[in-house]
Amino acid sequence: MKKVVQIISVVCTVLFISAFTMIDTPMGGGYKIGDVAEDFSLENIDGNMVSLADYKDAKGFIVTFTCNTCPYAVMYEDRINALNKKYASKGYPVIAIMPNNTNVKPGDNMEAMKERAKSKGFTFPYLLDKGQKVYPKFGATKTPHVFLLENTKQGKVVKYIGAIDDNYKDASAVKTKYVENAVDALLAGKEIKETETKAIGCSIKV
Numbered sequence: 001m002k003k004v005v006q007i008i009s010v011v012c013t014v015l016f017i018s019a020f021t022m023i024d025t026p027m028g029g030g031y032k033i034g035d036v037a038e039d040f041s042l043e044n045i046d047g048n049m050v051s052l053a054d055y056k057d058a059k060g061f062i063v064t065f066t067c068n069t070c071p072y073a074v075m076y077e078d079r080i081n082a083l084n085k086k087y088a089s090k091g092y093p094v095i096a097i098m099p100n101n102t103n104v105k106p107g108d109n110m111e112a113m114k115e116r117a118k119s120k121g122f123t124f125p126y127l128l129d130k131g132q133k134v135y136p137k138f139g140a141t142k143t144p145h146v147f148l149l150e151n152t153k154q155g156k157v158v159k160y161i162g163a164i165d166d167n168y169k170d171a172s173a174v175k176t177k178y179v180e181n182a183v184d185a186l187l188a189g190k191e192i193k194e195t196e197t198k199a200i201g202c203s204i205k206v
Helices: 002-023 073-089 110-120 178-189
Strands: 042-044 062-066 094-098 126-128 145-154 153-160
Touching: 062 153, 062 178, 073 094, 073 110, 073 178, 110 126, 126 178, 145 178, 153 178
Parallel strands: 062 094, 094 126
Antiparallel strands: 042 126, 062 145, 145 153
């Protein structure tokens, strides 16, 4: 009887751990470097629907999954804004997507998104992944989590996945700007040296 109880305990523990592991691993695993990303149509804070196809002259996109309520995402807001100001005119605009379940995180609902965007002066679209259909396709697990896409004849190819830089705490202490380095490489027609890094942030709430 003691052995049976021990076995049941072990099985329950494994299932418990697995459940939390799966939260960080969307079904299908998401995009990998070199994959072609599907387009999407999501509602922006201005009420309009936004797709990547709307950007006729874009060379690519800095697709960034972020939100209002995660402390990591909040610390990166100014840097995300700076990325758009630096690269949108060069053909690589930021497209921000809020992936959280707003029933779990009401502070991330559309009204809160509008308020946050206004108070922070966002210069990029801030889209709601209603029904949480887009983030699993990308394989995003954190906020923030960046997917750099390049427009090619084959489609929108994933060129970089991961963190914005190497120091979420202090922008002035950043040593390596992963996203900037990747976009600069694409603009110069060079290979990206670091195509994947670990995204640091809050888990996406399902």
